[in-house]
Amino acid sequence: MHRSITLRRLGLALTTVATLAITAAAQAADTIKVGILHSLSGTMAISETTLKDTLLMLIDEQNKKGGLLGKKLEPVVVDPASNWPLFAEKARELISKDGVTAIFGCWTSVSRKSVLPVVEELKVPLFYPVQYEGEESSHYVFYTGAAPNQQAIPAVDYLMGQGVKRWVLEGTDYVYPRTTNKILEAYLKSKGFSAKDIIVNYTPFGFSDWQSEVARIKKFGSHGKKTAVVSTINGDANVPFYKELGNQGISAEDIPVIAFSVGEEELSGIDTKPLVGHLAAWNYFESVDAEANDEFIEKWHKFVKNDDRVTNDPMEAHYIGFNMWIKAVEKAGTTDPEKVVDAMIGVTVPNLSGGYAAMMPNHHITKPVLIGEIQDDGQFDIVYRTPEVVGDAWSDYLPGSRDLIADWRKPLSCGNYNVKTGKCSGQNY
Amino acid sequence: MTLRILLLLCLLTPSAYAGRVDTGDPRLDAIFRILTGNHFADKAEALAKLAASPHPKRYELLEGVLSGRLRVLKKSGRLVWATKKGHKYLATDVLSGEPLGEFKRRKLKKIAINNRLRRVIRGILATRDLDSGxxxxxxxxxxxxxxxxxxxxxxxxxxxxxxxxxxxxxxxxxxxxxxxxxxxxxxxxxxxxxxxxxxxxxxxxxxxxxxxxxxxxDPRVKQAAQDALGKIEDRVKLFAQIETLFFGLSLGSVLVLAAIGLAITFGVMGVINMAHGELIMLGAYTTYLIQRLLPETTGLALLLAIPAAFMVSGVVGIAIERGVIRFLYGRPLETLLATFGISLILQQTARTLISPQNVPVANPGFMSGSWQVNPVLSLTYNRMYIILFCLLVFAGLFLVLKRTRLGLQVRAVSQNRAMARAMGVHSARVDALTFGLGSGIAGIAGVALSQLTNVGPNLGQAYIVDSFMVVVFGGVGNLWGTLIGGLGLGVANKFLEPWAGAVMAKILILVFVILFIQKRPRGLFPQKGRAAEG
Structure with a gap:
């Protein structure tokens, strides 16, 4: 008796599983799967969870508009847990097991570099939404964040216009700050600044004891020439850095700090009163005065059911990347990744700051550069804005990459073409 | 070509705010139309015009621009004072003082100024204050x-x-x-x-x-200037040394605070507790929660957080000891793995229950700013308090261990468990309480760290390696060792940093500790007695 019940239960369970599998398969047939590859745990969860929510919102919205090619979009969320090799595994899982036709994801450059061979092998596009150091152009990666010429160089130009004569390049010790600072140092020297007016300094990840570094900056800035700090300090380390600046009495009027990794999200954790006037360079700020932006913020607050959640630059990058992908799929008439990748080039969609973003043949997009000053409410006042700038995959200020271009249009179809030798090296990163 | 069209397009796209200002005074309107615009070069002139205008409220208006409280109501173009109230802003008309109701932030146009303009305004306001009483x-x-x-x-x-x-x-x-x-x-x-x-x-x-x-x-002037400069440089150098020493002591006191709880659980009890960092994190979160409860009085909240954090981390510590560690005494590898697991569980709990984002912990007024000794030497208040606090915690703990019954039992059990039991000490209870005490101290360290660094799920990880380093260096089982070791490592680190860089200084310190341990495996102040032999 007892046994038969167990057996019957087992049978029931089996049928349920089978039905579930069938419905899943049936669903798979009339949905388009989109992979979301952002860390939801570990160190990077702080930044990346927001991007996952952004994509869920965009997908939800697209489905309300009737989906894509008559089908519904279905998000597949995985958690690579801030673990770089796991990014590659999860990307493979998304493509091979779940059959996604596009992946939106990654934050750090290491995670992108780890996913890159996977998307190149399995031929599915990856949309990468964060500003990065450049020196890369893959056929299967679309860089919707800023390249150095869309963030770092215009930022330094702005400060030069404000009369800055001495420079502190302060960064966290890893690939993005090191490459960016190399480019900036070369750029500043080409503008006639001497080596003794530039110091470059690196600190470890999550650095929290900024006393000596800040004292050093203060000393460097007390020589009567206008001094500025260009900060590529990453994530968490920024809060103690700014706190120390405030406590040691360095105001933005004396020594302004311009940051490339500090946005609304990072500031939402601190009291910004001592920081008023310090700068950040991005391609989007929540405070942008544009109707598209007002609408986006409203939808975001409704979606996350929290009026305090801020919006930031990488969110805009996903907004642009997602809409570009939708447009490219519509243009190609299919979700076949190979055709969509080809259709992507030239696609133009509105951005959130009242302009347009176009996908260039080097898989980078056009973006305006905005410089904002931190306000006491954690928002930025925009003090400078350029017209749209085309992202440059290979920097013009590094000796190795000066002659390189990327152009994925046929027949060239190359991510690393040397215009001097007329050869494509095939080495895209 | 397409690009050029694009550029044109974006130049033509209208802004959501059309630049309407309507105060009833055409001169004021003209000034504020420029101020709300995007041409920063013209704004300085507009500000000077405002300062020179006979308007009775001109200084108030300038202060409002500086503080960001002065805004323009986008719809009607009226100048208003905006006061934050919850998610919205309360607007009152600047000229008439008439309350206009509540508005969302985006309905009010802020007057954007940059650092240069801030300087201009401060300059104008400074000359006014020259005659202040x-x-x-x-x-x-x-x-x-x-x-x-x-x-x-x-x-x-x-x-x-x-x-x-x-x-x-x-x-x-x-x-x-x-x-x-x-x-x-x-x-x-x-x-x-x-x-x-x-x-x-x-x-x-x-x-x-x-x-x-x-x-x-003039050669005489040149010589005099050089002499004066030489004297000044000497003094500047002296003060720089004092400053570095202060930085070192403050880094050291942070290390001691983070390590001192571990000096008890690891040093006295011999438990390798990888979740020590997360107990610190719990203390920091407790501070955050208490501040949320008492948003008006951050200073009081911080003081209350000290006993509260001690309780929270202490209770969690006792639970960990009773639930896991006591089954693993004498098996250090298993303890290490189990407590590492617990640390991950605690981290993810914080992520799920509170937020994966860092949470804001305010600094009370007395913790911000610095004591300006002279123009080249300023000591930050928060660091001074942390040094003081570290010494207080150390003294308190020292008294507990040396002067109370619990302290006596803890020392007895750690030195010779069998004998202590034979004398009637309930060793299991003492183990739990000792672990609770060490954990509670970790919680207190969390309160102090919440004032210096980010409060988030990763807070603990940043301090676990340093804590072990200090305890091992100072000598396992010796509180004085932890104090001297922590302060010594802090000062050494800060003296290395200016010429080696932050990354290299840390590496050098680690290498030094490793070599030191090779030479003196028991640390600075080795524990004497039979227990230490095992």
Missing amino acids: DPARRLKSVQALLANPSPAQATLLAPRLEKETDPAVREAMQLVLALGRLASDAPRVRLQAIAMVGDSLQPVARQALVRLAASDP
Whole structure:
């Protein structure tokens, strides 16, 4: 008796599983799967969870508009847990097991570099939404964040216009700050600044004891020439850095700090009163005065059911990347990744700051550069804005990459073409 | 080509705000139309116009622009004072004082200014404050003049100096005037001025002297400037050393605070507790939660957080000991793995229950800012309090271990468990309480760290390696070792940092500790006695 019940239960369970599998398969047939590859745990969860929510919102919205090619979009969320090799595994899982036709994801450059061979092998596009150091152009990666010429160089130009004569390049010790600072140092020297007016300094990840570094900056800035700090300090380390600046009495009027990794999200954790006037360079700020932006913020607050959640630059990058992908799929008439990748080039969609973003043949997009000053409410006042700038995959200020271009249009179809030798090296990163 | 069209397109796209200002006063309207626009070059002129206008509220308006409280209601174009109230802003008309109701942030246009304009406004406001009745404001105003020296200042200050009674303000004024005279054509006047600024540590004075010492046409003036500069440099160097020592002590006290709980659980009990960092994190989160409960009084909340964090982390520590560690005594590898697992569980719990984002913990007023000893040496208040707090915690813990019954039992069990049990000590209870005590101290460290660094799920990880390093270096089982070891490592780190860089300094310290442990495996102050032999 007892046994038969167990057996019957087992049978029931089996049928349920089978039905579930069938419905899943049936669903798979009339949905388009989109992979979301952002860390939801570990160190990077702080930044990346927001991007996952952004994509869920965009997908939800697209489905309300009737989906894509008559089908519904279905998000597949995985958690690579801030673990770089796991990014590659999860990307493979998304493509091979779940059959996604596009992946939106990654934050750090290491995670992108780890996913890159996977998307190149399995031929599915990856949309990468964060500003990065450049020196890369893959056929299967679309860089919707800023390249150095869309963030770092215009930022330094702005400060030069404000009369800055001495420079502190302060960064966290890893690939993005090191490459960016190399480019900036070369750029500043080409503008006639001497080596003794530039110091470059690196600190470890999550650095929290900024006393000596800040004292050093203060000393460097007390020589009567206008001094500025260009900060590529990453994530968490920024809060103690700014706190120390405030406590040691360095105001933005004396020594302004311009940051490339500090946005609304990072500031939402601190009291910004001592920081008023310090700068950040991005391609989007929540405070942008544009109707598209007002609408986006409203939808975001409704979606996350929290009026305090801020919006930031990488969110805009996903907004642009997602809409570009939708447009490219519509243009190609299919979700076949190979055709969509080809259709992507030239696609133009509105951005959130009242302009347009176009996908260039080097898989980078056009973006305006905005410089904002931190306000006491954690928002930025925009003090400078350029017209749209085309992202440059290979920097013009590094000796190795000066002659390189990327152009994925046929027949060239190359991510690393040397215009001097007329050869494509095939080495895209 | 497509690009050019694109560029045109984006130049043409309209902004959501059309730049409407309507105050009823056409001159004010014109000024504010420029101020709400995007041309920063024109804004300085508009601000000067506002300052020069006879409008009775001009200074108030300038202050409003500076503080960001002055905004324009996008719809009607009226100038309003915006006061934050919950998610919205309360707007009152600037000119009539009439309340206009609540608005969302995006309905109000803020007047964007940059650092240069902020300087302009501060300059305008500073000259107004020169005649203020409050000496503190006068001093501030003169110091603002000091920051941007100009020849016009002499005419502004000379008549006021005669009337000035406050010594601090007088001194600052004299310095400003002397700096002006450094640029005089007569060598005699320059020499006098050098004598006057010679003992000032103000960076502006030093810069002026550097210029004179390098390129003054008169050799006597040049020599005098060089001498004065040499003296100043010596003093600056001395103060720099003092500053570095202070930085070292403050880093050291953070290390000691983080490690001292571990000195109990690892040092006295011999438990390798990888979740120690997360117990610190719990303390920091407790501070955050208490601040949420008492949003108005951050200072009180911080004080209350100290016992609360002790309780929270202590109770969690006891639970960990009772639930997991007591089954693993004598098996260090398993303890290590189990507590590492617990640390991950605690981290993810914080992520799920509170937020994966860092949470804001406010610094009470007395913790921000710095004590300006002189223009080249300032000691930050938060660090001074942390050093003091560290010493207090150390003294408290020391008393508990040496002077209380619990302390006696803890020492007895750690030195010879079997004998202690034979004497009637309930060793299991003592283990739980000891672990609770160590964990509770970790919680207190969390309160202190919440004032210095980010409060988030990763807080603990940043301190676990340092904590073990300090305990091992200082000598396992010895509180004095932890104190001296922590402070010593902190000071060494800070003296290395200026010439080795932050990354290298840390590596050098680690290498040093490793070599030191090779030579003296028991650390600085080895525990004597039978237990230490095992």
